[in-house]
Amino acid sequence: MSYNEEYKAATENPEGYWAGQVERIKWFKKPESILEKTDHGTYKWYADGELNTSYLALDWQLEQGRGEQVALYYDSPVTDTKKAITFNELHSQVTVFAGALRNMGVEKGDRVVIYMPMIPEAAVAMLACARLGAPHSVVFGGFAATELAVRIDDATPKVILTASCGVEFEKQIAYKPLVDKAIDMAEHKPGNVVVCQRPMLTADMTEGRDLDWYACQQGVEPVTEPVPVRGDDPLYVLYTSGTTGAPKGIVRDNGGHAVALSYAVQNIYGMQPGDVWWGASDIGWVVGHSLIVYGPLMSGCSAIFFEGKPIRCPDAGVFWRIIEEYKVNSMFCAPTAFRAIRKEDPEGGLSKNYDLSSLKWVFVAGEKLDSSTYGWLSELLEVPVVDHWWQTETGWPMSSPMMGWPDPSEARLGSTNKAVPGYDIRVVDGEGTEVGAGETGNIVVTLPMPPGVAWDIWNQPQRYVDSYLTAFEGYYHTGDGGYVDEDGYVVITGRTDDVINVSGHRLSTGEMEEVVSSHAAVAECAVIGANDTMKGQIPVGLIVLKAGVEIDEAQLEKEVVAMVREQVGALACFRRAVVVQRLPKTRSGKILRAVLRKIAANEEYKMPPTIDDEAILPEITDMMKGSGLI
């Protein structure tokens, strides 16, 4: 298999190329339609095929003789628990839990919200929903009640699945009160809330609505026959921060997703059935969907299901312990985790206590991999450290070396490697004209995008068009900036919009601005990302006070920090806000965020030609320096 030939074939004849990949998975009915244009001008794959994703992850694996192979290794240093769950066991847990959901009235097409920590029950929940053809929407357990409420109102779930708590180091985070509060706030009310009571904290139950996780499974009829769904039926909805307004419900279909993940796990990640794979992330993010649950299981791999942090579990050697203990062959991780380990153990001495010889290579993505971390990690592990690039919307990598093929492209520092076959990546200027090799611009992808890439936003198809297809006619707009060098290597320089990346979590500064500006003393504000060596970026707020307001600035900072924590969540890491006299604006009144970002990042900036008052920028720079923000 040669990269150049495959890439050429996929680019010149996408329909033919992906028709050739249909046999990767087992269909109940093979698709006759390979590629179709949707009503709103996007493209979908394998629309009329029939399949079931839970069947592919479980029953199909049993049919291939993997019943006694471990499907999930649950390892939770924060609760001192370990479990090895075989495909047979997982299959039986999923069929029973699907039966319980069916008893609650969940049928094909109904939505289920999952707000859970990293416990195996969460994977069971996802696969049980998939089995019924009921799209799940996993909401990351760190999100505040307001954020959960917005998602409940958009997804309108019949049932919400949760646990009594999440565990972070020695601290428990009670989930159930957050769910209760979110349901109170939301207009939509789910029929049932199913609560997995964890031994360390028991949640209060609301009579008539709440059900105990295990009690509700007693005596139910297992769903042994998975419900057939169409290739274009939704498997899940996953919310991602939009730059404005409510979060976007990215819709993943069943057919394209199954084929694409099978292709990715084998060809990009180089994993074979029986291999041990670790997606070191959380089910609340796309990586958790593609690389903790669906990808590895559908490909017959054993997956690590880790509930913990890279440090203090009990030390910064926990990643190395996991690799040794389960003989991990390859893993995925955000660079921020390795930066945290390095901070605690700069020489990497803890890694020397473990046998890491099972490891073939390590993948990183989610934010920029700085060269210092890259160098440290490659030296420590002595295996290829592979930077690759993707987004929630794509669900699988757009650029990466193909580690499963004999000729994976060499790494090139600062680059996320070459385009994956199926992704025709281009760079255009602000007018949509392609720029030359090495020139920076907007990174876009030629349509059609390959299978697996989302082609819809839940409830709002037009928003998909507006968000991704309108900026540059004929292209999918990734929202990332960067360039492609003369050899086809893709370099990502960052987001071109206002979403910031805190420890690999993509958060909308717009959402935080909304919260800050709701404070009684605030006239207007801008939240921008400042560079942070540990987290990549952290948000900082610039606040303009309402005229005549007298308030202690430190007190104001405390109050808005608490508000963001409450309404967006602690994961936003919003800890600093300073008062400024005014914000830089264009003559038409738009805040000049791009230039503020540069100031926050300590970069040179050019005076924007549209600026209203040139004196503001030096003023703001001094202010930010003076208060230690930069």
Ligand code: AMP
């Ligand atoms: P998310 O949808 O939360 O997975 O975030 C996707 C965004 O993270 C991308 O659009 C990029 O801005 C950023 N990203 C992902 N992978 C990389 C990478 N390898 N290097 C730089 N940025 C990345």
